[in-house]
Amino acid sequence: MSDWSQAKRPIPVPDQWTQPFWDSAKREALKLQRCQDCGHFQHPPYPTCVNCMSIDMKFEPVGGAGHIYAYTIMYHDGDKRFAGAIPYASIIVELDDAPGALMAGNLLDAPYTEAKVGRRVEMIFERLNDDITLPQFRLADTDPTE
């Protein structure tokens, strides 16, 4: 297991356009950016819809179920903020509700060796401070892909 207590995670600094994402994470009911014209979800947020050129973007609720789209296990201690946590799994998750939107996170509550492409995960929330809560992931109880 990675010792996340040793990680000094940099605190996200929301801007006007990303604030709704962080507000929803703080309420532990995540919203992702969605095009109001074509329905395309995208993450990270972008100024316009990269699917249909619409500028009508809003943040809408998504469920926390998804799968590991890709991952890496970090062994290098170059990023001193995370040196105390190596080795650790940084993962990319695609949520069932938002195909194509790719969320970065960590695989928590499991050995880093459990990270595999396609494995089912569910969203959990990690509070960093009064303003910022990170959406994170753990292995889902049931794994319908197996």
Added chain:
Amino acid sequence: MWENRCKVAISGVGYSTVSRSADIPLAAHALEAVKGAVADSGLEMSDIDGLSTYPELPATGHAEVDGISVVSVNCMMAMLKLPNLTWHIQVGTANIGGAVQQATNALLAGVCKYVVVWRAMHNPKGTYQNLPGAHAHGAAQFTAPFGFGGPGQGMAVAYTRWLERHNQDREKMATLAVTQRRHTQHNPHAYFHGTPLTKEDYLASRMVAYPFCLFDCDIPVQGAVAVVMTLADRAEDLKPKPAYLAGYGQRLHFETAGRIGSLSSYMEGGSSSSQLTWERSGFSPKDVDVAQIYDGFSASVIYGLESYGFCGEGEALDFIQDGRMELDGELPLNTFGGSLGTGRIHGLWHIIEGALQASGRAGSRQVKNANVSFVGASAPIVTGTTFIFVGDPY
């Protein structure tokens, strides 16, 4: 086919010394490389009337100081004091391949006659990706809090996806690292010239960002390389045999900031760029005699081989086995050692080798009867430029 195929050529090439740390300022490396390229062409410095580069420092958290950690066009102008200068540019996208392509366009437009293109790379003291910040701004607000600190991890996530979706084995990459290191022994300018690498070394090396071990990553160095470009008819009057540019392409897709891990983005970037190069040159992958494919991280070669059309998706690690990438193989690959052999100088060295192989000037690593010489000068989705050089204009 492109009406301008074989109308522009690479003539001379030049190198600085390549070292791990800066014992002279980077501008001195760049000057050494540029002087070398001009001399290789048999030109005088006063003949040079065009300058083109991509000066970015890919390390983060270090100051960009002109002449010390980057070498801009302004810096080169100050050093060379060219009496006949008529054109210059430094590009913002497409890395050094874009600088070569802009030089091509300027030559075809007739606004200059002899352009030098250089790439100078600094290795800062301390950690290359220096990330001390307590906060994450911009696109990093969605990646840095989870330990995605540098480009290596961004490349690594796509590589796990590639490996596991295609049921492949990362140990097969040893063939790439070991074969390229063997090619490096024919390149006296390369950082790892004189340092062999075995399969056992590769398999035993420390993990950096799984699936990348140490030998999947190019080593940061201080150094520069340069080329002289001119129109084909002028190049034919110069000392070296010209390498004619048959076609080029740029990637036509890009990833939105902070979105990482998508293999399809690599495929779209590489295929869009190479499609332009295949169409403009009239060649296809089966016509290629020798290939240089950017290898800042080893997996870039995999994405390149597949997205450019040399093999199918999921096949690249098998494709490079069985001697296929050797100097006498079916597709001699990264014959100068690649960035894994030379050190991190970005893609201009790949372009140089593509030109040298096309013009028969690659010395003891020359591929026999090479004519059609392909270059993928950077990672397919990152800056994604591709080129074909030939020795026989058509």
